[in-house]
Every structure is written in structure tokens, then in C-alpha cells.
Amino acid sequence: GAGVSQSPSNKVTEKGKDVELRCDPISGHTALYWYRQSLGQGLEFLIYFQGNSAPDKSGLPSDRFSAERTGGSVSTLTIQRTQQEDSAVYLCASSYYKPNTDTQYFGPGTRLTVL
Amino acid sequence: AQSVSQHNHHVILSEAASLELGCNYSYGGTVNLFWYVQYPGQHLQLLLKYFSGDPLVKGIKGFEAEFIKSKFSFNLRKPSVQWSDTAEYFCAVKKRVTGGSQGNLIFGKGTKLSVKP
Numbered sequence: 001g002a003g004v005s006q007s008p009s010n011k012v013t014e015k016g017k018d019v020e021l022r023c024d025p026i027s028g029h030t031a032l033y034w035y036r037q038s039l040g041q042g043l044e045f046l047i048y049f050q051g052n053s054a055p056d057k058s059g060l061p062s063d064r065f066s067a068e069r070t071g072g073s074v075s076t077l078t079i080q081r082t083q084q085e086d087s088a089v090y091l092c093a094s095s096y097y098k099p100n101t102d103t104q105y106f107g108p109g110t111r112l113t114v115l
Numbered sequence: 116a117q118s119v120s121q122h123n124h125h126v127i128l129s130e131a132a133s134l135e136l137g138c139n140y141s142y143g144g145t146v147n148l149f150w151y152v153q154y155p156g157q158h159l160q161l162l163l164k165y166f167s168g169d170p171l172v173k174g175i176k177g178f179e180a181e182f183i184k185s186k187f188s189f190n191l192r193k194p195s196v197q198w199s200d201t202a203e204y205f206c207a208v209k210k211r212v213t214g215g216s217q218g219n220l221i222f223g224k225g226t227k228l229s230v231k232p
């Protein structure tokens with residue numbers, strides 16, 4: 001079946017602009033996660049959704065970052081007033097709800113470059 | 116805070132050599148453990164996982180990993196590597212919590228493996 005998809009695959013923006021990144025999870029997966037992969041920092045957790053609610057937003061680096069999920073499916077990560085340090089690959093993962101035995105499957109990522 | 120350490124940043128091997136990549140974590144409670152692989156130009160893929168039971172787990176492409184609770188380790192091994200194993204390997208840990216809520220993975224910084232033909 002189809003895996004996790006993300007769009008766009010690449011995004012180049014100017015400092016100060018807002019960007020929206022989209023994630024389509026695997027059909028039927030109730031949990032959705034956003035991570036960020038950057039040089040020197042590895043993979044960092046940003047936010048987690050169970051259905052449409054976000055029980056854990058602890059990884060969002062600043063209030064410029066926000067995310068929403070609608071219909072228990074598609075999620076959008078929004079970065080306002082982008083800064084150069086926001087440049088990274090943003091990864092989305094999804095999993096089926098199986099407490100303590102779930103496995104996360106990752107999408108291809110969106111490479112964000114802030115000039 | 117919980118952390119995951121991968122000891123080697125870059126490993127270079129010749130084909131047919133044996134591989135062992137180290138992974139240690141700092142959380143004292145019960146954990147689920149994962150190894151993911153990222154081949155050049157591709158996205159993260161699950162290599163193997165440990166939830167409970169036999170601490171020696173086998174994954175795809177001949178990889179295996181052993182969970183040693185007393186050492187907080189989950190090292191990845193392969194007896195004989197191939198050129199196609201060239202990739203970046205990530206160890207990840209997830210806390211098991213009462214109530215069964217799902218949560219995020221904590222990743223190591225990754226180990227790049229280069230296999231020379």
C-alpha cells in the first residue's frame with residue numbers, strides 16, 4: 001500500500017517568509033509525528049498527534065512553529081517568519097495505534113532551505 | 116533527559132567484513148528499541164525492532180541486534196557486509212509508559228557506513 005507522503009519535497013524560501021509543509025500518513029494510522037533532521041543535530045522530535053489532538057508539543061523549538069491535523073489524516077506543519085536555522089529536512093512519520101508496540105513509518109521528508 | 120549514543124560517526128569496511136554498530140541509551144525504565152536505515156537518496160526505513168522477549172532480534176537483509184538490558188545497549192550486527200549496505204544507520208529508543216500512550220522516538224545521531232567493493 002501507499003506509504004507516508006510529504007509535500008513539497010523541496011522548499012526554498014527567503015528569511016522572514018512563512019512556509020507550510022504537508023504530510024499524508026498511511027491510511028488507517030491514527031498517530032502522526034513530525035521530526036526535524038539537520039546537520040549536527042540528528043533527528044529531533046517536534047510534535048505528535050493522536051487523532052486530531054496533539055498530546056505532546058514539547059519538541060517545537062519556538063512559537064514560530066505550529067502544526068495541525070484535520071480529519072485524523074493530513075497534517076500541516078507551519079513555520080512563520082522563517083530563519084536560516086530552520087533549514088533542515090522535516091520528516092513525518094505515522095503509526096497504527098498499538099500502545100507500547102507501535103512502529104513508526106517515515107515519509108521521504110521535505111528539505112527546507114531558508115536563504 | 117533521555118539520550119541515545121551511537122559511538123561511531125563513520126565506519127568504513129570492505130565487503131565481507133563483519134559489522135557491529137554500537138548503541139547505548141540512558142533511560143532507566145522499560146523501552147522499545149529500533150534500528151532504522153537511510154540509504155543514499157532514500158527515506159528512513161525500519162531495519163529491526165525489539166519490544167520484548169528474545170533479546171536477539173533479526174531484521175531485514177541479514178541484520179540482527181542484541182538487547183543487553185544491564186548495559187543499556189542495543190548493538191547492530193551483520194556477519195558479512197555488502198556494498199549495498201552503504202547507508203546511514205540510526206538507533207532509536209521509545210519509552211514504554213503505563214496507560215499505553217504513544218510517544219516519540221529518541222534518535223541517536225547516526226552512523227554512516229561506507230562499504231568498499
